[in-house]
Amino acid sequence: MTIHPERPTTGSDRVHLGTDGAIGYRPLPRKTIRDVLESDRRREVIRCALATDEPISVRTLVGRLADAEHDPTVGTTIHRLRQRIHTSLCRTHLPLLEDHDIVRFDRVRNLVGPATNCSAFESLLEFDSLERPIAARLK
Template sequence: MATTSESKPATGQDDQSREGEIFDLLSNQRRRYAIHYCKREDGPVTLGDLAEHVAAWELEKEVEEITSAERKRVYTSLQQTHLPTLERADVIEFDDRTIELTDEAAELDVYLDIVPGDSVPWGVYYLGLSAVGAVVMAGLWLEVVPTEPIPKLGWATLVFALFAVSSIAHVMQNRRMRLGELERPP
């Protein structure tokens, strides 16, 4: 059997490599802020406007309060380091003064499940909610849970309602925590 010198790389390795590159991109707050601003503006942005907003977010000031030195420091860092890095990853198109997101930027949302420090991760929450539902359902099957004040269908409806309300809250929080959704980045 003849072999060729051309061999396709394993898809899993390509996916892992791309995933690692994305996590590396998103590990820097200034790059996340840049992506947030570009998503929020939904079109080409100027480097000057981007630098002002990123500096304001980093320093927790209003854009009008940013000094020229603070703006220049962020401007230089974006121009020399962060924007070329995002461009090499095909997340933005950068032509020295104008920045625009590419279609590849849309795939970043999957990697940005931001969990606030005072919150329980949703996976753990749903696991706990499933355990509660399983206990209620097992109690109904074993006739340990009272069915006089609340019938079996009422208990099932209660468990369903808990999942429905939780799902709605989860969707709302994810939308709020997504880059480009709010005025300030999450």
């Protein structure tokens, strides 16, 4: 098996997230941070993980996202929306966040909690309500 290292990066390509010195800590490239914050669902998962001391259930995350995204004028029922959100969280968003050590995803108990790099996103999400997009602030 051949292992291909990531492309070489310069110091300016990386943003150092996480300051707890945990084993396995690795800085995240700016592009990764932009990609993570590009999704409303991923931002909300990170906010929820930061807001609690205990892991949060996937069901609770799905409920919060469905409440925020539900538009009664669109023909989609809340049940179908919840199914779509659950699928996208479990197949796409949570694995991506877990791969970058932003959240821990316990698939057996369906729980999500903060990981090493999660707390560093707190300051980036504070200004999320401003008109200026997050991605623009990271350039």
